[in-house]
Amino acid sequence: MGFSVGRRRFLNGIILVAVCHLLLLYKSLLMNCSIPDDPLPIPHEFYQPGDFIIGAVVSQVGFFYDEVSFTSQSTEELSELTMYRSVPKNYQHLLALAFAVKEINENPKILSNLTLGFHILNSYYAARMTYKATLSLFSTPQRFVPNFRCHSQNILIALVGGCISEITANVATLSAWYKTPQMVPNETHQYKGVVTLLQHFRWTWIGLFAVDDDKGDLFVRTMVPMLSQNGICCAFIYRLPYWAYTEEMADLVFQHGQSYNNITEGKANVFFVYGENPSFYSLRILLFTTTFLASPPLGKMWIVTSHWDFESPSMQKDWDIETFHGSISFTVHSNQPKGFKGFAQSIKPSWTRRDGFIQGFWEGSFSCSLDSSKREGEEKPCTGDENLETLPGTLFEMTMTGHSYSVYNAVYAIAHALHTSNKSILKHRRLAHGWKWAFQNVQPWQLHHFLSRISFNNSAGDTVHFNENREIVAGFDITNWLMLPNGSVVRVKVGKLDLQAPSGQELTINEDQIVWHNIFNQVLPLSVCNDNCYPGYMRKKKEGQAFCCYDCAPCQEGTISNQKDMNACVTCPEDQYPNKDKTQCIPRVVSYLSYKEALGAILATLAISLVFITILLLRMFLKHKDTPIVRANNRSITYVLLISLLLCFACALLFIGQPGKVTCLLRQTVFGLVFSVAISSILAKTIMVVLAFMATKPGSRMRTWVGKRMAVLIVLPCSFIQAGICVAWLSTSPPFPHVDMHSLDGKIILECNEGSASMFYCVLGYLAFLAIVSFFVAFLARKLPDSFNEAKFITFSMLVFCSVWVSFVPAYLSTKGKYMVAVEIFSILSSSAGLLAFIFFPKCYIIILKPELNSRDQLRRIRHERI
Known part of the structure; x- marks a missing residue:
């Protein structure tokens, strides 16, 4: 423990001595400023x-x-x-x-x-x-x-x-x-602007060039997802060498030659380049040397970031730059300060001895030499009076x-920050003779506070200020570059990227001012993986390829596409339908059986005509009500049958015209009821024939059943059963007006929905049951000996009736819209007309043309002959 403390004290002493020596050395240097010269000063x-x-x-x-x-x-x-x-x-x-x-x-x-x-x-x-x-x-x-x-x-x-x-x-x-x-x-804001530009021109298949360094890696990692999120794919990613030294040029050409061929043969006509001027020089070397390798010329649309200024080193100033004609770049917004052009025009090689760049600039620009001692070969001397305005734009521009x-x-921002700092020092009441000394002691880090708050207008009229990130707020100009045959470069502003504009309005561009590369014949170039999918088709992804590569599939039934390259076809609104090419939606035509159209008018005329015919028959039978042929087989039932047939013809008119709530309720129910009465009446007439024959036998009790009572007992119950079915139908699921927009293309069908299809077919089934019973009874009684026997006429009429309605069912189910209604009307009219014709026309024939047969004596003679 003691040893460690002693060693620590010894080391502290050594450090203290060293610090003292350094302080003495620093004091000596400070007093004498005897600092040795830079052993390797930078020449420029x-x-x-x-x-x-x-x-x-x-x-x-x-x-x-x-x-x-x-x-x-x-x-x-x-x-x-x-x-x-x-x-x-x-x-x-x-x-x-x-x-x-x-x-x-x-x-x-x-x-x-x-x-x-x-x-x-x-x-x-x-x-x-x-x-x-x-x-x-x-x-x-x-x-x-x-x-x-x-x-x-x-x-x-x-x-x-x-x-x-x-x-x-x-x-x-x-x-x-x-x-x-x-x-x-x-x-970095220009990346979003480039994406917006690509979307504006619908360029979805592009080549991506990025400098081969850490900045290029970051650019690729940032840009590729951004492009994908906005529906743009990269056909390839080409890494540009950052800088090509002389010893690397041969390797550059051989390593990248095959890549060049792949680029020229691809479908991508738009290249987005992230690189800086050194990488631009490398690319020009590649493009220049490939012309000697029988490679095709590269006619593409170049979009470059603000780093590129299409400048040429002195060794490349005579190289063709036509490949980049029509390029578009996002350049830092610039304006022209007053007096700068005159200042640039005044520059000469001797304008100041402190400028270590002027000699290289002048000699490289004008291909001459300012130093006669180092002049080689046929290199001409510089006069010093060369005019900068004669230089092409790749070497020098007179505009800023x-x-x-x-x-x-x-x-200017630094100067204004210093000026603000100066006023701040004066505000703290520095002595008049000491303020300058105090101000000169301002440290660089103290300017950060003042830089973030300044805002001023420069001599060009632009406002310069900083944002919350302490960055100069600078927009970008969209520049169209024109590479003229004489080597001149002309930049044309065709739009701008304003970072302060509302969202979605940052990019402004004037397409009419843009000059495209000559290979595109002044037509907007296309840059897509495959041809467009035109209206009527939609894009279908190709398996295993980028999402920008797709096939074109026709739109499905009921859908359309009205723009190019739609990802999916859209369904038309219910009141519209696709046209034949599936490129637009057309308003549907309202469809129902109208009196104004030919079919409706014909059916209505036919129904009304049959009504009048029935009325005439009824009048004729009433006029001849006392004649034997009318009184035969119960004339009351005859009147009921004629009236029910008249109503059958009239009910057909309920099916014509625009369906309404009332007409939908009455159509099928009235039809079912009146037909039930008609068929019941026919059944009653048939049974009456049988009973009449049986009543003629000696001792038969059937005489008591022959008469009106029997007819009523047949007609009313049969009709009431149908009425009960109709009431149940209307109570549970009544018919209602319905709009059908899907059954027929281009039609809005106005129809009556039957409510309950089973009840509808119950009505038809009951009518079929009555008709079949009537047919069999009439068929069995067709040869019974009776005067004016109607059984055989009823047999034919019921055969026609059943044939019509058997045919009705498949025809009804196979049609739609107004034609379905027309089928039912035709069935009503034809079946009713069959009953009317086969039952009553023979009697009319006798009444009108053979009145001599319509007598009691004649009836007796006929009955005697039959017996």
């Missing part, structure tokens, strides 16, 4: 002093070879080894920062008596050099001692993120240690791009 930098320094890491120059080392190379060796390649278009980012600082320093309303400066270093598209550049920003200029501040060093107050997300992320790793604000817009506009706004 742009420094302008000021009271406050804004740091920036840009990507204008890259390495040809991936052989950078911090341990073995000097600055001269590094320059000779790497052979820089310039990306001229990114030089505008530097100019945007310098222009913003210039405007702020010349504006007395912002940071009065204080100046802004900047320190810009190059990242070389490499993580190692990005970290080196960031640490250099936190060191004394031309020194490399991070976290040490000399008394003559200006204050690094904030950082402006690079135009490449990986560079920005690497800078953020170090800036977070120092809690230094880093200004960079959040671009989206990334440059973000840099411009970020610088």
